[in-house]
Amino acid sequence: GAVVSQHPSRVICKSGTSVKIECRSLDFQATTMFWYRQFPKQSLMLMATSNEGSKATYEQGVEKDKFLINHASLTLSTLTVTSAHPEDSSFYICSARDGEQGENTEAFFGQGTRLTVV
């Protein structure tokens, strides 16, 4: 299957600082990327849908000023958690679809980033 690389896999930051998470599609062009948050023992919660060259679409209840998403190229999307607080500690996962295969195909996932805010 297609490869999606997410970096870093684990990050610890101080409260009040910002953290950037990168999501790259390595062998395909991803016109759409998705950012999820997963709390312990829970399912994935979609935060936002990121389209290359346009503004991200955020799900209800997700603060767009706190979770900045940039999808500047067909292979890279970034999620920046601004002014992080301990309640932002979570597992963040990105996924991407191969734009040439259509929107109803499987999404491929990055390895996830475990963010701990202290």
Place this chain on the structure above:
Amino acid sequence: AQKVTQAQTEISVVEKEDVTLDCVYETRDTTYYLFWYKQPPSGELVFLIRRNSFDEQNEISGRYSWNFQKSTSSFNFTITASQVVDSAVYFCALSEPRSNYQLIWGAGTKLIIKP
């Protein structure tokens, strides 16, 4: 209302036993897609299968098999001769046009295979 229901929160079996993970879905679209993903303890999500609504053939891939029954809106996943490495959380998901093909996730079933 839950669109994807995985009623089994956790299943524990002894190695080499067969185990079935249930998934029941709800949609009003006639064209839709169903998925299974595996999430091992490391956290990454591994794609297992995609099935479209027009293909009701059961699929077998090694020790894995899937039973798609439109009549009962179910897409169950069976692992035969389970192994310890199968221990993970398994998610069923639905993709439908009216939701812009965003993945709608079940709550997941944690599968524990004991040696």
